[in-house]
Amino acid sequence: MSGLSQIVKTVSLVLFVPILTFGLYVVAHGHLTPGGGFQGGTVIATALALFLVAFGAKEFKRILGKDFLSAVESIGLLSFGALALLGLGTAFFANFLANSGGLFGKSVPVGANAGIFNSAGTIPLMNFAVGIEVASALSLVLLLMYLSEKGVGK
Amino acid sequence: MIEALMQNLPFVVSALLFVIGLYALLFKSNLIKMAIGLSIMGSAVNIFLIALGYKENSIAPIFTNAPINGSINAAKMAMPIPQALTLTSIVISLAVTALMLSLAVVVYRHCGSLNASKAWRLKK
């Protein structure tokens, strides 16, 4: 039996969903509250690290393989670059969605306000791209370090 | 002198943190300890950058439910650019730490020792 004891497994499963939700919240509200793609991605990666430590590499690899994680990381980086290229009508990294009225396109009142989720143009989309990149990169590093130990995860 | 020290305490703290990292880097020969020292030095530089961007009695540069009323006063908000670049620097130092630790693992596997002054003699 790989991984730690049954108590640790149960507690980690109980904690897994709240940590994941908090990470997604930090990523999604990066343009309104302190946080963003990097911080939220790190929080998501801690949830995956907890899962990895509690259940062992065999179970973790059954759900999230190395190839899958590196593919997600590449997709995150590429979509970040693609979002930057989409603004090329004006300039590289131009925020073409801000104040346009469409997706994430609402204007915000200048000064202190309560926060409008549907605002800030490409910034939330880039937050998501960077978030999945950082989360998969960190969990890939942890998985590789775990697997490099001899005799683990055959 | 004492007044200047009390006024500049955040800078002094970051300098001392940098010194701790430098001590580990210069006087320890264990590769893991050297990696820890380099990470501490990186954290000291990050703290220094954040402290440089702080204005007296300022709030974080975030408008969601910010305690300001009326027009925006630029002197009442901390500088956003040092904070943003520190965010960049933190992620890069994290990547560098991961790479250093995996290099230490490879060195240990290859030479059977983590001592930096012995490990360069390639075993086998």
Place this chain on the structure above:
Amino acid sequence: MKAVAKTLVFLVLVFFLVLTAIELRPFGKPKKSTMDDYIIVEGQRETAANNLVSAVVFDYRGYDTLGEATVLFAAVSGVYLLLREAKK
């Protein structure tokens, strides 16, 4: 002898570092920075983001973030290369 020289250099470096930190400009009173003031005043109108740090990271200084994401990707590739699974 080598250890003594090392210690001496270290102590001199520490002395000058701390002295510099004490003699730096007063904490909390930076010089006026036109760029920061522009971002604080105009950033919310231009990018429609409440979090100005996010606005700087992903909009005004997007190049930096692209380079940083590339560095992270390269570091993870390096870790992947170094920590291949141990031979059985």
